[in-house]
Amino acid sequence: MMTHLEPELELLLDDVDEMRRRDPGGMLNLVRGFSGQLQEALRISDNTELPPNLGGLRNIVIAGLGGSGITGDIIREQTSDETSVPVVAVKGYDLPAFVNSKTLVFAVSYSGNTEETLGVYETARARGAGLVCVTSGGQLLEAARSDDVPVVVVPGGFPPRCALAYLFTPILVILGRLGYTEDRREAIAEAIQLTEDLTTVIDPEAPASVNQAKRLALAIYGKVPLIYGSTGITSVAALRWKTQINENSKAHAFWNVFPELNHNEIVGWSAQPDISRALHVVLLRDKEDHLKVQRRIEITKEFMTEASGVSEVFSHGKTKEARLLSLIHIGDFTSLYLAFLYDQDPTPIWAIEYFKERLADENERGSW
Numbered sequence: 001m002m003t004h005l006e007p008e009l010e011l012l013l014d015d016v017d018e019m020r021r022r023d024p025g026g027m028l029n030l031v032r033g034f035s036g037q038l039q040e041a042l043r044i045s046d047n048t049e050l051p052p053n054l055g056g057l058r059n060i061v062i063a064g065l066g067g068s069g070i071t072g073d074i075i076r077e078q079t080s081d082e083t084s085v086p087v088v089a090v091k092g093y094d095l096p097a098f099v100n101s102k103t104l105v106f107a108v109s110y111s112g113n114t115e116e117t118l119g120v121y122e123t124a125r126a127r128g129a130g131l132v133c134v135t136s137g138g139q140l141l142e143a144a145r146s147d148d149v150p151v152v153v154v155p156g157g158f159p160p161r162c163a164l165a166y167l168f169t170p171i172l173v174i175l176g177r178l179g180y181t182e183d184r185r186e187a188i189a190e191a192i193q194l195t196e197d198l199t200t201v202i203d204p205e206a207p208a209s210v211n212q213a214k215r216l217a218l219a220i221y222g223k224v225p226l227i228y229g230s231t232g233i234t235s236v237a238a239l240r241w242k243t244q245i246n247e248n249s250k251a252h253a254f255w256n257v258f259p260e261l262n263h264n265e266i267v268g269w270s271a272q273p274d275i276s277r278a279l280h281v282v283l284l285r286d287k288e289d290h291l292k293v294q295r296r297i298e299i300t301k302e303f304m305t306e307a308s309g310v311s312e313v314f315s316h317g318k319t320k321e322a323r324l325l326s327l328i329h330i331g332d333f334t335s336l337y338l339a340f341l342y343d344q345d346p347t348p349i350w351a352i353e354y355f356k357e358r359l360a361d362e363n364e365r366g367s368w
């Protein structure tokens with residue numbers, strides 16, 4: 001839906017110098033560099049020596065929070081048709097009771113200082129689980145080195161959410177090396193090419209009139225986005241869109257998945273036209289969406305006539321990796337353009353730092 005502000009906002013998104021001024025942390029360049037980061041991640045994925053006892057275990061846990069934690073969701077979805085062992089993402093302080101010496105645990109923390117992940121690392125060690133760390137440094141790297149735990153050391157200096165390529169690629173490659181999945185390198189190679197091609201049509205130089213990510217940001221601006229995926233890769237993409245809008249655009253955003261949302265969330269759409277007008281729906285679509293889900297999406301649109309708008313974003317590419325990363329890449333750019341529309345610097349995340357510091361202080365003072 002057009003607003004009277006739109007021509008002015010569109011001009012802003014075509015003013016590359018102004019966007020760079022609003023981005024002193026250089027996040028545009030980091031997102032632009034995603035394809036190159038994937039390429040480098042693939043190169044460093046083979047550097048970690050793996051003891052033979054990490055193969056043939058019964059279940060896999062990938063533990064981390066936020067920008068590191070989504071790695072677990074990505075790996076779970078990427079490997080779901082291939083691996084016969086369950087893959088569980090853990091995003092908290094505790095490990096489930098099933099974790100024991102027959103579990104392979106990946107402790108993933110970009111900074112290496114996230115207290116929940118450090119706690120999981122200790123519990124995994126105490127239970128004798130197979131352990132691999134993925135980090136750029138901090139206490140996790142220190143602990144892994146002193147405990148002789150295999151560790152993938154990824155390049156430092158990124159905001160964790162911009163280090164996605166470095167965090168999930170090594171895990172995917174390691175699972176292939178250990179025989180839990182097929183080798184996924186070709187699929188990652190497709191994603192590298194595809195995200196590079198995609199960048200040229202959605203980066204700041206591409207005008208708003210033809211730039212899908214800029215158009216999406218303009219559509220979402222001033223509304224609360226609800227990002228809907230469906231079971232499978234679009235569910236992970238929906239989570240990433242939501243968290244990138246939260247952290248980069250400093251805005252509320254929510255996500256859900258088909259068919260589950262047809263069993264609860266749909267009811268709100270049937271009864272609250274005024275609230276619906278404050279919402280913008282983004283439907284993330286994939287060629288492998290279940291046929292019944294495709295039908296459900298069409299019927300659900302009939303309930304959303306009062307929404308400020310409904311946008312659809314289709315994945316590109318053949319492999320799951322390429323399709324998922326294409327959706328993530330479009331979402332990452334969209335979140336940056338939305339940040340500029342809200343005049344927010346995408347890089348700082350004061351609220352997250354506040355929690356980390358405040359809890360660390362309380363730990364030091366022995367309140368826990």
Ligand code: F6R
Nearest residue numbers: 066067068109110111114160161
């Ligand atoms: C920051 C970000 C956060 C962090 C999270 C956990 O860019 O995305 O969600 O990822 O606070 O920190 P790390 O990744 O260092 O374990």
